[in-house]
Amino acid sequence: xxxxxxxxxxxxxxxxxxxxxxxxxxxxxxxxxxxxxxxxxxxxxxxxxxxxxxxxxxxxxxxxxxxxxxxxxxxxxxxxxxxxxxxxxxxxxxxxxxxxxxxxxxxxxx
Amino acid sequence: xxxxxxxxxxxxxxxxxxxxxxxxxxxxxxxxxxxxxxxxxxxxxxxxxxxxxxxxxxxxxxxxxxxxxxxxxxxxxxxxxxxxxxxxxxxxxxxxxxxxxxxxxxxxxxxxxxxxxxxxxx
Numbered sequence: 001x002x003x004x005x006x007x008x009x010x011x012x013x014x015x016x017x018x019x020x021x022x023x024x025x026x027x028x029x030x031x032x033x034x035x036x037x038x039x040x041x042x043x044x045x046x047x048x049x050x051x052x053x054x055x056x057x058x059x060x061x062x063x064x065x066x067x068x069x070x071x072x073x074x075x076x077x078x079x080x081x082x083x084x085x086x087x088x089x090x091x092x093x094x095x096x097x098x099x100x101x102x103x104x105x106x107x108x109x110x
Numbered sequence: 111x112x113x114x115x116x117x118x119x120x121x122x123x124x125x126x127x128x129x130x131x132x133x134x135x136x137x138x139x140x141x142x143x144x145x146x147x148x149x150x151x152x153x154x155x156x157x158x159x160x161x162x163x164x165x166x167x168x169x170x171x172x173x174x175x176x177x178x179x180x181x182x183x184x185x186x187x188x189x190x191x192x193x194x195x196x197x198x199x200x201x202x203x204x205x206x207x208x209x210x211x212x213x214x215x216x217x218x219x220x221x222x223x224x225x226x227x228x229x230x231x232x
Contacts, residue, residue, distance in 0.1 A: 032215045037155070044205055044222040045147075045155065051216070088155050092215030098171055099145075099157035 004028065004089055004102035011108040017077040020105045022089030024070050028100055032092045034072040036065055039086040039104075048087070049074065076107070084109045112136040112221045114206050119226030126196050126230070132189040132206030132223055140164065140184040143213040146191050148202035149225070158204070159191065160213045169213060174200075196230045203227050 005023040012018040024030065036049035047056050049065035052072070064075045072091075076083055089102040118130040132144065146158040159180040160169040168180050179192040189206055204226055207219035 035218050037219075044224055045219075046222070047218050047220060050210075050218045056220075090155075090218075094215075096172070098160075098169060099147075101147075101155040101157065104154040 003093070003100050004091060006087075006089060006102035006105045008103065009106045009108065011110055012076075012079045013110045014079055014081065016079045017075060018079060018107065020074045020076075020087055020089075020107070022072045022074070022102050024072075024091060024100070026070060027095045028070075028091040028093040029067065029072055030070040031094055034065065034067050035090045036063075036074050037088045037090060037101075039088065041085070045088065079109055081109050083107060112208065114208060114221055114223035116204060116206055116223045116226040119204065119228045121229045121231065122196055123232050124196060124198060124230055127192070127194045128196065128228060130191040130193065130204055130226060130228070132191075134187045134189065134206075134208070137208070139182075139187040142211065143209040143217075144182065144189045145207045145209065145213070145219060146180065146189075147205045147207050147219070147222075148200075148228075149205070150199075150202045153202075156202075160209070161189070162213060167213070193228070196228075198230050201228060201230045 033051045037045040038048040039045040052067045053065045062078045086104045093100045113135045115133045145160040161180045177195045181190045206223045208221040210217040210220045
């Protein structure tokens with residue numbers, strides 16, 4: 001069971017906006033940066049959002065990260081078929097002194 | 111181009127051992143911390159271990175502490191994970207992942223290998 005809690009699934013139609021939540025605690029999300037990784041089917045994870053809201057070069061501005069207290073969110077606007085993937089939040093945990101990942105959210109584009 | 115290539119996975123019996131390798135290229139290997147992250151079949155990601163660029167500092171998840179040992183050979187640009195006393199729950203694809211700079215709460219994994227599958231079963 002992951003300490004960072006994500007919904008197991010999310011879905012939307014092309015063009016819609018979807019939001020994926022990630023809930024943690026004061027020892028992880030509440031006190032540290034949040035990162036988001038995208039894993040396309042059959043591939044390794046890839047960085048999508050870093051330090052809460054920043055996007056690596058090449059990631060479209062349709063992807064937006066945010067954080068409030070001990071929770072974080074990933075919003076995807078203008079949904080496209082190629083966004084169908086698993087999305088993982090990650091945060092450092094001060095108690096464990098290591099990285100925690102959420103359980104992952106499988107995004108389906110209907 | 112930054113590249114990481116894992117090898118060494120396979121089928122091993124419970125209680126057995128296995129050594130994974132991760133060959134790096136395209137960057138100054140000794141300047142960056144490297145991690146192992148695993149993914150059980152159909153499951154999410156789990157951080158396993160990390161090592162500093164010099165190899166002088168190592169870090170482990172509680173689930174593998176005392177059983178797994180991370181090391182690196184900077185002269186050969188290669189990372190290792192020695193896995194002992196393997197259990198069924200260690201079955202996973204093991205990825206090596208390069209840190210943006212060093213190991214810690216501010217830095218992300220900026221490059222991942224393609225993974226190597228470890229299956230622990232009798």
